[in-house]
Amino acid sequence: MSRGLLFRACCVVLLCYVAVAVFAPWLAPYDPLAVTGKPFTPPDKAHPLGTNATGQDILSQMIYGTRVTLLVGFGAALISCTLSTGIGVLTGYYGGILDEVSMRAIDIFMTIPLFPLILVLTLFFTPGIFTVGFLMGILGSTHGVRIIRSQVMSLRQANFIEGARAIGAGDLHIISRHIIPNILPVVTVKFVSSAQNYLLMGVGVSFLGLGDPLVVDWGQMIQAAYSSGGFALGLWWWLLPPGLAVVGISLALALIGYSSEDEINPRLEVSQI
Amino acid sequence: MIELEGISKSYTSGFFHKQRKTVVHNASLAIGKGETLGLVGESGCGKTTLGRITLRLIEPTVGKVWFDGTDITSLSGKALRKIRPRMQIVFQDPDTALNPRMTIGDSIAEPIHIWEINSHAEADDRVLGLLEVVGLQPELFSRRPFELSGGQKQRAALARALALDPEFLVADEPTSALDLSVQAQVLSLLKEVQKSRNMTVLFISHDLEVIRCMTDRVAVMRDGEIIEVRDTAALFASPGHPYTRQLVRAAYEGEVWYGKERAGRGRVG
Amino acid sequence: MKLLDISDLRVTFRSPAGNVRALDSVDISLDAGDSCALVGESGSGKTVLGMAIMRLLPSNAIVEGMVHFGGLDLASLGDPEMRRIRCGEIGMIPQNSAMALNPVLPIGRQVTESLVLHLGISQKEAEVTVLTLLHRMGIPDTDHALKQYPHEFSGGMRERVLVAMVLACNPQLIIADEPTSGLDILVRHQMLGLLREQSRDKALLLITHDLGSAHVLCRRIAVMYAGEIVESGPTEKVLSMPMHPYTQGLLASIPSAGLHPIPGMSPSPGTFPAGCRFCDRCHSVFDRCRVEHPPLKTIDGIRLVRCHRYG
Numbered sequence: 001m002s003r004g005l006l007f008r009a010c011c012v013v014l015l016c017y018v019a020v021a022v023f024a025p026w027l028a029p030y031d032p033l034a035v036t037g038k039p040f041t042p043p044d045k046a047h048p049l050g051t052n053a054t055g056q057d058i059l060s061q062m063i064y065g066t067r068v069t070l071l072v073g074f075g076a077a078l079i080s081c082t083l084s085t086g087i088g089v090l091t092g093y094y095g096g097i098l099d100e101v102s103m104r105a106i107d108i109f110m111t112i113p114l115f116p117l118i119l120v121l122t123l124f125f126t127p128g129i130f131t132v133g134f135l136m137g138i139l140g141s142t143h144g145v146r147i148i149r150s151q152v153m154s155l156r157q158a159n160f161i162e163g164a165r166a167i168g169a170g171d172l173h174i175i176s177r178h179i180i181p182n183i184l185p186v187v188t189v190k191f192v193s194s195a196q197n198y199l200l201m202g203v204g205v206s207f208l209g210l211g212d213p214l215v216v217d218w219g220q221m222i223q224a225a226y227s228s229g230g231f232a233l234g235l236w237w238w239l240l241p242p243g244l245a246v247v248g249i250s251l252a253l254a255l256i257g258y259s260s261e262d263e264i265n266p267r268l269e270v271s272q273i
Numbered sequence: 274m275i276e277l278e279g280i281s282k283s284y285t286s287g288f289f290h291k292q293r294k295t296v297v298h299n300a301s302l303a304i305g306k307g308e309t310l311g312l313v314g315e316s317g318c319g320k321t322t323l324g325r326i327t328l329r330l331i332e333p334t335v336g337k338v339w340f341d342g343t344d345i346t347s348l349s350g351k352a353l354r355k356i357r358p359r360m361q362i363v364f365q366d367p368d369t370a371l372n373p374r375m376t377i378g379d380s381i382a383e384p385i386h387i388w389e390i391n392s393h394a395e396a397d398d399r400v401l402g403l404l405e406v407v408g409l410q411p412e413l414f415s416r417r418p419f420e421l422s423g424g425q426k427q428r429a430a431l432a433r434a435l436a437l438d439p440e441f442l443v444a445d446e447p448t449s450a451l452d453l454s455v456q457a458q459v460l461s462l463l464k465e466v467q468k469s470r471n472m473t474v475l476f477i478s479h480d481l482e483v484i485r486c487m488t489d490r491v492a493v494m495r496d497g498e499i500i501e502v503r504d505t506a507a508l509f510a511s512p513g514h515p516y517t518r519q520l521v522r523a524a525y526e527g528e529v530w531y532g533k534e535r536a537g538r539g540r541v542g
Numbered sequence: 543m544k545l546l547d548i549s550d551l552r553v554t555f556r557s558p559a560g561n562v563r564a565l566d567s568v569d570i571s572l573d574a575g576d577s578c579a580l581v582g583e584s585g586s587g588k589t590v591l592g593m594a595i596m597r598l599l600p601s602n603a604i605v606e607g608m609v610h611f612g613g614l615d616l617a618s619l620g621d622p623e624m625r626r627i628r629c630g631e632i633g634m635i636p637q638n639s640a641m642a643l644n645p646v647l648p649i650g651r652q653v654t655e656s657l658v659l660h661l662g663i664s665q666k667e668a669e670v671t672v673l674t675l676l677h678r679m680g681i682p683d684t685d686h687a688l689k690q691y692p693h694e695f696s697g698g699m700r701e702r703v704l705v706a707m708v709l710a711c712n713p714q715l716i717i718a719d720e721p722t723s724g725l726d727i728l729v730r731h732q733m734l735g736l737l738r739e740q741s742r743d744k745a746l747l748l749i750t751h752d753l754g755s756a757h758v759l760c761r762r763i764a765v766m767y768a769g770e771i772v773e774s775g776p777t778e779k780v781l782s783m784p785m786h787p788y789t790q791g792l793l794a795s796i797p798s799a800g801l802h803p804i805p806g807m808s809p810s811p812g813t814f815p816a817g818c819r820f821c822d823r824c825h826s827v828f829d830r831c832r833v834e835h836p837p838l839k840t841i842d843g844i845r846l847v848r849c850h851r852y853g
Contacts, residue, residue, distance in 0.1 A: 168357035169382035454585035457795030457803035523731035
């Protein structure tokens, strides 16, 4: 399968997920938190994916869960990428003492594994999935800073940047017109991979029960299924859908990153023998 | 017009900045208005650094640079930026001289947009005019750098440098990366432009043959120091410093150049 | 029997945009101890020619014609035999010294590698041979040098190490691909001296755009343009009395000759004009040139020119 085709197919898949999240109220047959049927019913006409331990419709929960999961994942990625781009550009471009101090601070942060750190922090803050997302974004940005910083540093040596300074362009002009457009490919790829990362992390956090119990998302669903004895009772209609949904979007994001390498980068060289 | 006084540049490395490497040591030069001064030396001699210091693209550790009577080393950032349109640079590597994500037209128009409040149409006209001056077809206006050859990219870089009508141009090995016939095209273009605009030029190169035909006077650099400055013809006829003599002799014996000079010399070995 | 005999060599590259002919009907022959320079600019096909001889072209290249070395048809050889030829019989000094050496291996290992592989001798024995070789190359402090890494050497020294690697197995033919490009004047001078000395009893094929080095090193010269040879003959004669308009233009564009540029640009492979490939840029073009592709003609028994001006 050619890369272009793969890229487009995965984008379509991603758009489906986003569409489900956006149009949730119209797509879900019931309110996800309302008890609409007998508990533990397998899929039937009234409940295409059956009901859970309290009698809530699983399909509606899945649909509404898309919102939270995607919001946390992409929201965290957006915060993280904006922050890491900002810090990376400033430290890479200006260098000096700002750079040295920031890098030492980031080095220290990077030694702390992100997931356990998030777990510890949520115990101290009010547990809430959106808080978790916010924290992930802030703390996770340290990983991206180095990548972007090194791109900026190598760009800064490029002759066209010096040329821009030579024609009298100010720093802001150089950063916005020359540096940022040229690091966009890296930032975009980082965004996609961060989104995948944070999405999985968010699911993991709510699977461990640290999210908001009132907010329905896929991690929470898997956790509820597990703690209600879903594995022992063979409640496949409760366990599989959220799990497959997570795998699906994770795979789609990963493949988008993989297949977009060619599309995002302009051809920088035409090689001739 | 341009005067360098006691320029030294050293880099420090190590966490406590203990190691010091001096790239340029006590260099002084003067370039008259409308003159082309050559700066020649081997790689690592500091000529590129000195060229950039002349435009204050690199800060000298010690020393002053005078541009048309103004001490540019003491200028603030803003005042320095104001002077920049009058002095420009053309780089060695055509592949990195232009922003790969901008079209040629946009790259050349950029200096115009920064400094002058021309409308887009007026700016485009000026760019087309510049393309003609450097001998590029107007269709290249909307192409990206990767679609152009090395020689074309170098001409576009030159067009960009000329956009604000500078009085002083630093040419840093502008043709080292180009083929022989393309080099001839770019160099003769440079000569023509210099003559028609009476520009002052600092021509940096490691190629003695090119220096010989492009410059009025030559400064020879070695290990960060300027060891000899003379009129070009005089330098090649009877080089003073032993290092210069070594360079000139190596160039002759390696048959770097041809033409009528070769007659009577015969082949070595 | 000629050591190297190339006849009617044609190289075409397969690409998504169609087939592109990079090299057309090239004939070259070299005796042992002979030296020939292939002079041309980018797009002329000279690098392709060097790589075609060594069978180092990428997989999308179609090679037609004959390349005979020491009587052997190189195209008919299997991979192991070709590898043996590549080291022991034909040595290629590649273009970019910085990239041609493995940055994580010490110099000693890299130079002895070919000896160990091809002559089957032990590492220790190879080192002894290499020590003398490096000394001949003018590399100082050879014992210590063996353990150093490429980045600890200057550009000029790396070039010498490359030459040492190529000469280690004592090949009969040396192909030098742009050995002087990018070098400083003094380093270039030393490199030319080194090559001249080391190629005295071997055959040398010099691929370059540096006319000076062609003149110093080679008895014969072949000028290439747009994938074919347009002029060839004894170096001294061709450079002092060029016959083909391209050669004349090239010599006139040298700085000391007045920097007279040849108008226009070399056509890239795939866009060659019909008729003579130089017709768009030629100062003495006839109508015939645009329509009829000129063949290579022999003049005075020793010079070949591809131009309608000569008959």
